[in-house]
Amino acid sequence: MDGSLAQCAQGEHFHLVTPLLESWALSQVVGTTVFLKCENVQPAGSFKIRGIGHFCQEMAKKGCRHLVCSSGGNAGVAAAYCARKLGIPATIVLPEGASQSVVRRLQGEGAEVQLTGKVWDEANLRAQELAKRDGWVAVPPFDHPLVWEGHTSLVRELKAALGTPPGALVLAVGGGGLLAGVSAGLAEVGWQHVPIVAMETRGAHSFNAAVEAGRLVTLPNITSVAKCLGAKTVAARALECMQEFEIISEMVEDREAVNAVQRFLDDERMLVEPACGAALAAVYSGLLGRLQAEGRLSPALASIVVIVCGGNSIDSRELQALKAQLGQS
Incomplete structure (x- = not known):
């Protein structure tokens, strides 16, 4: 067995324990403390x-x-x-x-x-x-129990860093692997009551479509610019999680996701994909405030964790091209 495989057999893993940063800028937008779980700094660029x-x-x-x-x-x-x-x-x-x-x-x-x-x-x-x-x-990119099991490590890190549960957790949904893994992790650490705000862009909304229909739905095509959210059918396990956890499924438009990418770059000096922008848009677009006003989230959230899922398919030229495509200056 070579050295790499020997390390593997000893149970070492390839991911990093990522920073949990308090964001002054996003906290100002939403009116409560916002923490960023920075998966964009993983060695492979994402969670x-x-x-x-x-x-x-x-x-x-x-x-x-x-x-x-x-x-x-x-x-x-x-x-x-x-x-x-x-x-x-x-x-x-x-x-x-x-x-x-x-x-x-x-x-x-x-x-x-x-x-x-x-x-x-x-x-x-x-x-x-x-x-x-x-x-x-x-x-499997997202639909396998071992993949979900690996993602639970993210929640264990949150528990170690925060001690007490956040008021809500915001993440983006593509195929549903992150949602399934985070849900399992919340159950593992006894935080299964923490609401998850599951964000997608319109045109890559296979989870939202499934939630609305009460069954798996296959989108006819992926029309969103957030191509890394582009599974036409979400994992069945993601839909099952709706029955076991407090999950709020929401959509934003492409322009809101891309706007969130630009604002996040300006606020935090980090460039992420529109798929990640879908989660950030929950803060920047005022969606979390609307959910609080509607009584779907507590009006007195102690803190919010946004999973900054990262992404490799973005650079400054691509961001400018996306903004031009969507008619943003």
Whole structure:
């Protein structure tokens, strides 16, 4: 067993314990203390490293010889990073419109990159086909118990940092893996009563559509600019969590998410994807205040935690292009 696999067998993980920062600027907007759980500083650029790292380590222990992952970007980077650390080859399948910066990052991690289909769901079909090869294992971007189990570490870190539960927790929903993992983590630390505000952008709102219908819904297409939220069908476990936890599903428009990205860059000097902007928009758009006024959140929240999920598919030029596309100066 080489050194990397030996470390894996000893139970070490690939993710970092990320900072929990009090944001003066966002606290001023919402009128109560806002903490930022900064998953954007993970070595693979997003929270995905928690769950995918855990999954990949478990597969390595079982003798996996090649990892394959379909991704809108962030899951692929996490899988490629883990594969390099484990000394296992990786193939990452992305939709054809994937960010070139993500492609370069994946290649820099030593992964083979294939571009297939217009959306993640189509890339995923190719990945599932590749995973039929002997010794190859498909890395699920969001829909697997090991992935959710890995994400619970985020809540354990919150418990260690805060001691007492926050008044609400805000996160973005794509395929539902983060929501499922955070929900499990809240139950694990005895915080299952903490409300989760689950944010999506219109056009990538498979969770909200499922909540409204009371069953899984497959969107006809992903029309949002937040492509990393782009699973046309959310994980079944995410919908099940609605029955077990206090989850408020909300949508914002693309322009609100992109505006939140720009404001967050100005306020905190951190650049994140529109998918992350969906969560930040809960603060910047006044949504949390409206939820309080409607009685859906307590009017006296002691604190709010926003999970800054990060993202690799963004740079200054891409932000300007998105603003121009949406008619923002």
